Amino acid sequence: MADDTCDLLCLDVPRAEALRRSRQPLAELELAAGTAKALADPTRLAVALALRDGGELCVCDLAWVCERSDKLVSHHARMLRSAGLVASRREGKMVLYTLTERGERLLSAISEADTGVVA
Numbered sequence: 001m002a003d004d005t006c007d008l009l010c011l012d013v014p015r016a017e018a019l020r021r022s023r024q025p026l027a028e029l030e031l032a033a034g035t036a037k038a039l040a041d042p043t044r045l046a047v048a049l050a051l052r053d054g055g056e057l058c059v060c061d062l063a064w065v066c067e068r069s070d071k072l073v074s075h076h077a078r079m080l081r082s083a084g085l086v087a088s089r090r091e092g093k094m095v096l097y098t099l100t101e102r103g104e105r106l107l108s109a110i111s112e113a114d115t116g117v118v119a
Contacts, residue, residue, distance in 0.1 A: 035083045035085065035102070039085070039107075044080055047073060050065045051099040055098065057098075058096050058097075059077065059095055084103075085102060086099055086100060
């Protein structure tokens with residue numbers, strides 16, 4: 001196995017220190033990582049993509065599209081809502097979900113990474 005660490009300490013102190021000072025605070029990094037992690041599950045990604053492509057959808061529609069149970073899809077949709085990627089509203093006995101602007105931006109960033117999956 002190749003060792004992927006430096007054998008020599010060659011720290012560029014001015015450059016490294018400037019980057020260190022401009023780094024986002026840990027709390028912001030944790031929030032961003034949690035948001036990105038919300039799409040790391042295939043079902044949550046499928047739900048987000050369905051909302052991107054279909055607009056506002058109820059849990060029943062999302063379950064049908066994702067080929068998952070409504071309880072599972074509802075659970076994943078709530079997780080996406082907690083991460084700020086989707087919004088929900090109740091209409092009578094239905095809960096309708098929409099992708100937020102933040103969710104749209106994250107899906108767009110994923111597609112720009114040219115994974116071939118999300119485009």
